[in-house]
Amino acid sequence: xxxxxxxxxxxxxxxxxxxxxxxxxxxxxxxxxxxxxxxxxxxxxxxxxxxxxxxxxxxxxxxxxxxxxxxxxxxxxxxxxxxxxxxxxxxxxxxxxxxxxxxxxxxxxxxxxxxxxxxxxxxxxxxxx
Numbered sequence: 001x002x003x004x005x006x007x008x009x010x011x012x013x014x015x016x017x018x019x020x021x022x023x024x025x026x027x028x029x030x031x032x033x034x035x036x037x038x039x040x041x042x043x044x045x046x047x048x049x050x051x052x053x054x055x056x057x058x059x060x061x062x063x064x065x066x067x068x069x070x071x072x073x074x075x076x077x078x079x080x081x082x083x084x085x086x087x088x089x090x091x092x093x094x095x096x097x098x099x100x101x102x103x104x105x106x107x108x109x110x111x112x113x114x115x116x117x118x119x120x121x122x123x124x125x126x127x128x129x
Contacts, residue, residue, distance in 0.1 A: 001087065003056055003057065003086070003104050006056075006066065007109065007111070008081050009051065009079065010051040010080075011078040016077075019051075025074065030046065032073065033066060037065070040061040048097075048098045054097055082109065083107075083125070084110070085104060104127065107127060
């Protein structure tokens with residue numbers, strides 16, 4: 001089965017004067033997106049490291065709605081988004097998204113790395129399935 005992994009990160013977050021407030025806003029926003037889009041989320045979005053968060057979506061889906069949701073709720077922030085579309089090898093959805101693995105996750109990690117290196121907001125990589 002094919003899934004879509006989304007990894008987000010806030011651009012230049014260490015320079016934010018209100019970093020703590022941003023973290024709390026991010027936590028609330030993640031809770032909201034998990035409720036609002038539960039029908040397409042396979043594994044809830046969670047913060048994985050600092051101000052980086054990720055989630056696993058059923059595929060195909062309209063992932064642009066989730067990007068727009070985060071952009072609207074976090075409107076004063078610039079964010080990177082790396083997306084990987086492919087299979088996953090760990091299917092135990094009792095685990096959190098950061099405990100899952102597979103090619104879709106590797107693609108998403110590479111996509112967020114490219115986005116940061118090239119300073120572009122969105123990179124999508126898809127496995128040829």
